[in-house]
Amino acid sequence: RMPSLAACYNLMDFEAVARQVMKKTAWAYYSSGADDEITLRENHHAFHKIWFRPRVLVDVENVDISTTMLGTPCSIPFYVTATALGKLGHPEGEVVLTKAAHKHDVIQMIPTLASCSFDEIVDAKEGDQVQWLQLYVNKDREITRKIVEHAEARGCKGLFITVDAPQLGRREKDMRSKFSDPGSNVQSGDDGIDRSQGAARAISSFIDPALSWKDIPWFKSITKMPIVLKGVQCVEDVLRAVEAGVEGVVLSNHGGRQLETARSGIEVLAEVMPALRERGWEKRIEVYVDGGVRRATDILKALCLGAKGVGIGRPFLFAMSAYGVDGVNRAMQLLKDEMEMNMRLIGATRIEELNPSLLDTRGLLGG
Ligand code: FNR
Numbered sequence: 001r002m003p004s005l006a007a008c009y010n011l012m013d014f015e016a017v018a019r020q021v022m023k024k025t026a027w028a029y030y031s032s033g034a035d036d037e038i039t040l041r042e043n044h045h046a047f048h049k050i051w052f053r054p055r056v057l058v059d060v061e062n063v064d065i066s067t068t069m070l071g072t073p074c075s076i077p078f079y080v081t082a083t084a085l086g087k088l089g090h091p092e093g094e095v096v097l098t099k100a101a102h103k104h105d106v107i108q109m110i111p112t113l114a115s116c117s118f119d120e121i122v123d124a125k126e127g128d129q130v131q132w133l134q135l136y137v138n139k140d141r142e143i144t145r146k147i148v149e150h151a152e153a154r155g156c157k158g159l160f161i162t163v164d165a166p167q168l169g170r171r172e173k174d175m176r177s178k179f180s181d182p183g184s185n186v187q188s189g190d191d192g193i194d195r196s197q198g199a200a201r202a203i204s205s206f207i208d209p210a211l212s213w214k215d216i217p218w219f220k221s222i223t224k225m226p227i228v229l230k231g232v233q234c235v236e237d238v239l240r241a242v243e244a245g246v247e248g249v250v251l252s253n254h255g256g257r258q259l260e261t262a263r264s265g266i267e268v269l270a271e272v273m274p275a276l277r278e279r280g281w282e283k284r285i286e287v288y289v290d291g292g293v294r295r296a297t298d299i300l301k302a303l304c305l306g307a308k309g310v311g312i313g314r315p316f317l318f319a320m321s322a323y324g325v326d327g328v329n330r331a332m333q334l335l336k337d338e339m340e341m342n343m344r345l346i347g348a349t350r351i352e353e354l355n356p357s358l359l360d361t362r363g364l365l366g367g
Pocket residue numbers: 029030031043081082083084111112113134162230252253254255256257290291292293311312313314315
């Protein structure tokens with residue numbers, strides 16, 4: 001029997017329910033990671049290498065967890081990251097996430113490979129709700145130019161270019177479950193696609209493996225949206241991103257779905273922030289992290305290290321697949337409640353007060 005929504009007390013609970021109720025192919029696509037799923041497991045595990053050093057006797061009666069990301073105010077420092085094929089989990093697809101994001105004043109990143117059309121997802125937003133676009137760059141740059149210009153015209157406030165997927169990783173769980181998704185709005189369209197390689201590979205053949213740093217000026221020339229590189233994984237590339245003049249990076253390994261045994265985003269963050277501070281560059285770029293964020297304590301650790309915000313993927317997919325919009329709303333509310341409580345418990349009242357002295361990071365390589 002399906003447990004009631006009220007019995008979900010944390011984000012992991014949604015995953016357990018989703019696993020029971022989702023179609024096998026959908027579960028395989030959402031939950032899988034590359035190869036042996038070592039990076040997938042490491043993503044959440046890495047947060048456990050960091051411990052808090054809370055401060056006491058701080059007046060924490062009033063706690064404010066709101067912040068800004070790319071200049072946009074939002075209620076809490078996480079965003080709904082881009083995850084493809086929303087209709088595998090719920091018949092209405094990504095607009096379910098749009099509705100919950102609106103209710104909670106959270107930013108949503110729209111995936112290139114959404115099941116709903118881009119315009120459906122933009123049409124579903126309300127008031128001054130903010131959305132970003134995640135971009136897979138097409139070999140045909142005119143197609144990419146049209147997507148970017150259209151997104152800007154429709155009010156998107158950030159362009160997240162995925163840079164960790166010149167070729168899609170091997171997600172074997174996904175490959176084993178034969179893919180067919182008639183409802184999806186996938187870009188490739190041509191039918192030379194080999195669907196026996198799983199959902200991910202079936203839809204990604206248009207992505208340009210020749211994308212390089214040389215392309216960044218072109219992106220800057222076609223849009224005024226802030227540009228963020230999603231999937232940066234070492235300090236050298238973050239410094240290069242600053243020099244390239246982009247507004248942000250997401251330290252991410254694509255939820256453990258790309259390079260197996262890539263490091264977790266939080267581990268990379270510990271390497272990146274000291275180098276930025278050393279150069280006085282920490283205000284020149286916004287640094288985001290995703291992968292394995294399941295608790296507000298995870299969010300707090302990333303922010304103490306210097307992240308501007310974190311992305312969360314699978315938990316909202318699982319909440320949506322199990323319980324629809326009510327599930328996503330509850331997942332977001334649980335995170336807000338955890339966040340407020342844990343701010344009090346570490347002795348911080350505002351996001352600006354979070355800093356590395358609140359952490360013991362000796363367990364991380366970048367210590
Ligand atoms: C993703 N991710 C992703 N990223 C991207 O840039 N474009 C995409 O189309 C997708 N699609 C996608 C599908 C699914 C099912 C998952 C789980 C992930 C990666 C995503 O944006 C993000 O990096 C991770 O999901 C973050 O890790 P968690 O929160 O899922 O652990």
